[in-house]
Amino acid sequence: EAQVTQNPRYLITVTGKKLTVTCSQNMNHEYMSWYRQDPGLGLRQIYYSMNVEVTDKGDVPEGYKVSRKEKRNFPLILESPSPNQTSLYFCASSFGSNTQYFGPGTRLTVL
Amino acid sequence: DAKTTQPNSMESNEEEPVHLPCNHSTISGTDYIHWYRQLPSQGPEYVIHGLTSNVNNRMASLAIAEDRKSSTLILHRATLRDAAVYYCIRGGGNNRKLIWGLGTSLAVNP
Numbered sequence: 001e002a003q004v005t006q007n008p009r010y011l012i013t014v015t016g017k018k019l020t021v022t023c024s025q026n027m028n029h030e031y032m033s034w035y036r037q038d039p040g041l042g043l044r045q046i047y048y049s050m051n052v053e054v055t056d057k058g059d060v061p062e063g064y065k066v067s068r069k070e071k072r073n074f075p076l077i078l079e080s081p082s083p084n085q086t087s088l089y090f091c092a093s094s095f096g097s098n099t100q101y102f103g104p105g106t107r108l109t110v111l
Numbered sequence: 112d113a114k115t116t117q118p119n120s121m122e123s124n125e126e127e128p129v130h131l132p133c134n135h136s137t138i139s140g141t142d143y144i145h146w147y148r149q150l151p152s153q154g155p156e157y158v159i160h161g162l163t164s165n166v167n168n169r170m171a172s173l174a175i176a177e178d179r180k181s182s183t184l185i186l187h188r189a190t191l192r193d194a195a196v197y198y199c200i201r202g203g204g205n206n207r208k209l210i211w212g213l214g215t216s217l218a219v220n221p
Contacts, residue, residue, distance in 0.1 A: 004154075033209075043155070043198070043211040058208060090154050098143065100209075102154030 002027045004103035006091050012109045013081060021076045021106050023091030029101075031094045032074040033058070034066065036087040037105075043090070049074055081110040115199045115212035122218045123189045131184040131215055133199030138179050142202055145209065146173065146184045148195040155198065158184065194219045 004025045013019055025032065033048040035058075045058030049068040063085055065077040074093075078085060086109050092100040116134040123129040135144065145160040159166055159173045161182075166173040172185040186193055196216050202209035 035211075040213075042213040045208060045211075048208070059210075092154075098145070098160055099157045100147075100155075102156070105154050 002101070004091055004093050004101050006089075006103040006106050008106060009104065010107050012111065014111050015082055016080050019078050019081060019108075021078075021089060021091075021108070023074045023076065023093075023103060024072050025074075025091075025093040025101070026072065027093060027101065028071065029093035029095055030071070031096055031100075032068065033092045033100065034064070034074070034076045035090045035092065036060065036085075037090060038087050046076070046089075081108075083110050086110050114210055115201055117197075117199050117212050117215045119213070120216040120218070122220065123186075124220045125191060126188050129186040129189045129193070129217065129219075131186075131197050131199075131217065132181065133183070133212070134181050135199070135201045136180045138201050144173070144175060144179075144182050145200040145202070146171070147198045147200065148193075149198065149214070150195045158197070189217075189219045191219050191221060193217065 007022045030051045034046040035043045037043050044060045046064050047058055047066040049055045052068055052071055055066050068074055089106045091103040094100040143160050143162050146158040147155040148158050149155045159168055159171050161173045174183045196214040198214040200209050200211050
């Protein structure tokens with residue numbers, strides 16, 4: 001089944017404790033992207049990747065890192081999480097940047 | 112502002128057509144217009160996209176104004192399962208960044 005998976009689905013952590021949210025797709029898509037969704041602000045793009053080893057900043061990249069060492073995986077790294085990074089995170093993939101397929105979301109709480 | 116503009120909410124009756132408007136007055140020539148929807152507790156789901164011409168697929172139709180400054184998503188017969196937040200997005204194509212608006216929350220009455 002074609003899908004985008006994210007792990008974990010729920011995470012509660014404390015300020016400053018490094019964490020990684022994994023994203024994997026099985027559709028051989030070149031394009032992958034991370035978004036955060038906050039009430040009243042909608043979806044905002046954090047980072048995107050056009051292909052392996054090619055990444056670029058979205059609208060809100062501060063406090064986040066990504067890597068794209070292989071085509072199927074695009075992890076989101078928070079080196080030192082802060083409470084303002086409490087949010088719902090979505091990973092997406094596509095051929096090009098049309099018709100994106102979204103993962104189920106990761107709800108992160110930073111205390 | 113580069114974001115699209117949509118009504119906060121709309122209401123429809125089941126089995127009636129729904130026209131969801133979107134303004135994107137600052138759209139560039141290479142920007143596509145995308146529509147996604149998000150059902151409660153789920154990730155966004157692709158609905159349709161287009162560049163200049165009107166588009167139809169099994170889910171909906173997209174009508175794009177001649178000057179491309181606005182578009183309308185048309186659900187031909189709303190069902191209860193169409194109740195969702197509908198997002199109009201500009202970008203993609205040569206502009207890889209997708210710029211999401213706040214969406215329209217569609218309620219469908221039985």
